[in-house]
Amino acid sequence: SRDVIGSLTNTPFDSWRGPHSTHHIHLAKVDKNQEQHGEVPTWKVEEYAKASPLVRWIYRLYRQPIILFGVLPQYVFSLSYRWVPDGLLCNMLIVLRCVILYWLDPTLLWVEFFATALSNSAGFYLFYGQHTFNPFMEQTHANYSIVKAGIYSSSYFVMHPVLHWFSAHIGYHHIHHVTVRVPSYDLVKA
Numbered sequence: 001s002r003d004v005i006g007s008l009t010n011t012p013f014d015s016w017r018g019p020h021s022t023h024h025i026h027l028a029k030v031d032k033n034q035e036q037h038g039e040v041p042t043w044k045v046e047e048y049a050k051a052s053p054l055v056r057w058i059y060r061l062y063r064q065p066i067i068l069f070g071v072l073p074q075y076v077f078s079l080s081y082r083w084v085p086d087g088l089l090c091n092m093l094i095v096l097r098c099v100i101l102y103w104l105d106p107t108l109l110w111v112e113f114f115a116t117a118l119s120n121s122a123g124f125y126l127f128y129g130q131h132t133f134n135p136f137m138e139q140t141h142a143n144y145s146i147v148k149a150g151i152y153s154s155s156y157f158v159m160h161p162v163l164h165w166f167s168a169h170i171g172y173h174h175i176h177h178v179t180v181r182v183p184s185y186d187l188v189k190a
Contacts, residue, residue, distance in 0.1 A: 003090040006093075010120070011077060011081050012082070012086065012087030014085065015080075015081035015087055040068070043059065068124075069128075072124065073117075074120055077124070078120060097112075098112060126170060130154055130157065150177030151177075153177075154174040155173055156171060157170075158171065175187050
């Protein structure tokens, strides 16, 4: 069943499980920011000042909206998450879906392409926006508290109820971070 769900969301379960767990373990740990897989590094002014001109240019380039919310999400969700050991069945189901769409009407592949690109960008924006805001609580590895990280370093997105349902209530991201064992359909009650 996880492969069927993964094929519908274009994300094999195993490609998301590891980075997502790492993200939960290190949320708001400023001394571990560069080591986190799947995170968008955010530098302090001092870090930016110490970087070479080329590295600063690269930092500014990938933080441009067209790169950050246009190009990067397509790479993350459509390319990098494809190549995981247990993603074969999920990827085969995605290919099967595309073959069926082509068989029905080749134009539907363009619809699939643009819908996938739009959902990749929207999902990336949600993930990015839920942890990029002022004020952001910073913690070091030594004084880390998962409850403080969840409440003060995650956001609550006010969304239409239909969008909450389609996003598995991820607008309640602060609750998701404090208690990851609560299923998405119970986040509102928690």
